[in-house]
Amino acid sequence: METEITIEELRFLANIPRELETTFLRVANGLHLKAKHPKERVFIMLVRMLQNPKKYAYSKSKLTNLAKTVFDLKKNGTDITLTEDGQELLVNEEAVLTPQQSEGKSGNQFGLREDKLHYAVFGREHIEEGALQQMETAVSLPISVSGALMPDAHQGYGLPIGGVLATEADKVIPYAVGVDIACRMCMSIFDIRPDYLKREPHLLKKILTENTKFGMGGETGRKFDDSVMDKPEWNATKVIRDLKDKAYRQLGSSGTGNHFVEWGITEILADDPLLGLPKGTYLSLLSHSGSRGFGGNIANYYSKLAMQKTILPKQAAHLAWLDLNTDEGQAYWIGMNLAGDYASANHHEIHNKIAKQLGETPLKMIENHHNFAWKETLADGREVIVHRKGATPAGTDELGIIPGSMSQPGYVIRGKGNAESINSASHGAGRLMSRSKAFTSTTRSQMNQILEDAGIQLIGGDLDESPMVYKNIEDVISAQTDLVSVLARFSPKIVRMADANRKEGRED
Structure with missing residues (x-):
């Protein structure tokens, strides 16, 4: 029925x-x-x-x-x-053409290689079969050079979330980067004792709500530093130019879904010169968001264009590529990198505004992004483009952040430069269930009880981000000890996310 x-x-x-x-x-x-x-x-x-x-x-x-x-x-x-998920579905619809519908397309048709590349899997016991099958398809592309799957991996569209794929040095796959280009983490660590959370919870909550905007209608009027909008790349293509005004309005805001800004406690576990902070506990601010509507529109436009130019079998259709020797490939590369700069500026807006209202300067700011493509060199000397869709860069001595869920800790990590993982690590705990399943198999009372037991205040949020829908972060971290060293633990305390089905107004 x-x-x-x-x-x-x-x-x-x-x-x-x-x-x-x-x-x-x-x-x-x-x-x-x-x-x-x-x-x-x-x-x-x-x-x-x-x-x-x-x-x-x-x-x-x-x-x-x-x-x-x-x-x-x-x-x-x-x-x-x-939403970002709706945008993904729109691109997905473009990718499910039957062979008959594909006939007459102006693009070049390619088959998959029979000799699939070996790829490393970390934490296989935590990864669903669908993600493994998607990775099998990805390493069967004729342009694939190497691949790896992180322990937080789960099935997505095209390349699985948590998938890392190295391709030939002049081929980029827009959908292996993802819809939310350059989604990233940013942490500010303050010289403030954690008991400030107990003494001034109302002030911290007020500062958080006054300086954050979420969702499709989330726009800001007051800017701290809008110099990212002066970059010449905003005039590079018509697609970018048409998105500039919207990008300016959304500068300093966050998306929906699993995006957040939260207060918490960072415990420094190791005296590491790269981190440069003594052992102890500190009040910290952690944010997760990306390039907003600008990145989403760049991703959708060039994903569709790639699928018109590169015709692949149905199961691989999302993995269509653009050639960097073409105008289209160069246009996407410029847009993607601009989205990376914009996403970073987004986080800096939030952190700088909050630090200013708090009256403090951070002792340390740490940031990294995922959903991106980098020009890199493999251990054997081959030049490639490395796509990390929901995977954290973890090159030798590279700092990064791996969050858990709103009730689980996150970790500051130092990369070990593991060649098998293509210098990568997980980007979080990873989902146990889809968003639609979360709405039908979890309840608000269950979520509230978990948050109450953990002593966490939630502002906004919905069941699709309930702690129950995520893997155990300790299992995920344990599965990648060859990839990263843990330097610090972050415990969330006051969490701000997009309100359930309510658009945000403009900032004064």
């Missing part, structure tokens, strides 16, 4: 206004239960409409009336946009 589509599943696709929830549910379930479309097909139909409501508003279909409403609301300033 077919189950109804729920509002939680629709929120997975877009930030649907509450006044439209009933209408969206009626239309979605009409298509699913009455017209007998599979759920996945309904979701694709909805994201396509949300991407271009004007087109659907002036056509005759079962989505016409809903599209007219959405189009009118957007025209009057209501922000109704796809």
